[in-house]
Amino acid sequence: MTAQLIDGNALSKQLRAEVAQRAAALRARGITPGLAVVLVGENPASQVYVRNKVKACHDAGLHSVLEQYPAGLTEAELLARVEALNKDPAIHGILVQLPLPAHIDAQKVIEAIAPAKDVDGFHVASAGALMTGMPGFWPCTPYGCMKMLESIGYDLRGKHAVVIGRSNIVGKPMALMLLQKNATVSICHSATKDLKGMTLQADVIVAAVGKQKVLTADMVKPGAVVIDVGMNRNAEGKLCGDVDFEGVREVAGYITPVPGGVGPMTITMLLVNTLEAAERL
Numbered sequence: 279m280t281a282q283l284i285d286g287n288a289l290s291k292q293l294r295a296e297v298a299q300r301a302a303a304l305r306a307r308g309i310t311p312g313l314a315v316v317l318v319g320e321n322p323a324s325q326v327y328v329r330n331k332v333k334a335c336h337d338a339g340l341h342s343v344l345e346q347y348p349a350g351l352t353e354a355e356l357l358a359r360v361e362a363l364n365k366d367p368a369i370h371g372i373l374v375q376l377p378l379p380a381h382i383d384a385q386k387v388i389e390a391i392a393p394a395k396d397v398d399g400f401h402v403a404s405a406g407a408l409m410t411g412m413p414g415f416w417p418c419t420p421y422g423c424m425k426m427l428e429s430i431g432y433d434l435r436g437k438h439a440v441v442i443g444r445s446n447i448v449g450k451p452m453a454l455m456l457l458q459k460n461a462t463v464s465i466c467h468s469a470t471k472d473l474k475g476m477t478l479q480a481d482v483i484v485a486a487v488g489k490q491k492v493l494t495a496d497m498v499k500p501g502a503v504v505i506d507v508g509m510n511r512n513a514e515g516k517l518c519g520d521v522d523f524e525g526v527r528e529v530a531g532y533i534t535p536v537p538g539g540v541g542p543m544t545i546t547m548l549l550v551n552t553l554e555a556a557e558r559l
């Protein structure tokens with residue numbers, strides 16, 4: 279059996295068209311949803327990410343400002359910028375691109391963002407809202423993974439979902455979202471003793487480690503749904519995920535490719551969150 283692909287580009291296109299429609303409706307009421315993206319330093323990967331985020335906003339009819347600062351910006355200066363954006367009525371969402379330079383306490387900066395503008399969903403108030411099922415912003419990458427499962431009409435109730443990776447940005451919120459949909463959830467990580475024993479039981483596997491070939495065909499139950507959050511470069515410099523795609527696609531029922539899978543969904547859900555931040559006003 280060859281797995282069906284879950285196409286993140288196609289799903290993103292559809293969801294971004296919906297965002298554009300809703301943004302147009304808001305503009306007709308005199309509100310243009312606005313996202314501020316703050317980048318500190320010259321990390322080349324971050325520069326590409328933020329440019330893509332700003333462009334996606336413009337393409338969907340959202341207002342977006344990119345604030346770029348040199349790596350020497352102090353923590354106090356950054357906190358003052360966040361405070362100003364919190365008060366700026368043209369800005370509904372604030373995203374401070376990570377990683378930040380080592381002299382800045384990233385968590386302190388995230389906690390300075392007003393929860394109502396925390397479209398990344400990284401604030402403790404957002405994390406708490408997700409944990410308790412209260413309204414709040416969900417982190418964009420796991421939220422995008424949930425949309426991908428929804429797009430294939432997958433009912434998670436009673437299914438065993440195995441998340442590989444326990445980061446605050448992906449693994450932990452992913453597990454909570456799956457739980458909210460009534461899956462039985464296991465979180466595996468670097469100290470897990472028998473990863474293969476766990477993944478072989480899984481109906482859904484989300485790989486979010488940041489390492490190539492964490493998941494190979496022998497670790498997957500036939501027909502399982504495999505979501506690959508990884509963004510790695512292989513020996514030839516080619517973009518690849520955490521999943522051995524060529525092998526696993528022969529066993530899985532559904533699989534997300536890299537590139538063209540979860541990647542575009544992350545930015546799409548950022549647009550959705552920014553739009554909702556503006557709609558909630």
Ligand code: GUN
Pocket residue numbers: 373374375376377398418419544
């Ligand atoms: N760095 C890598 N991914 C992300 C993200 O989703 N949000 C922010 N703020 N920084 C990141």
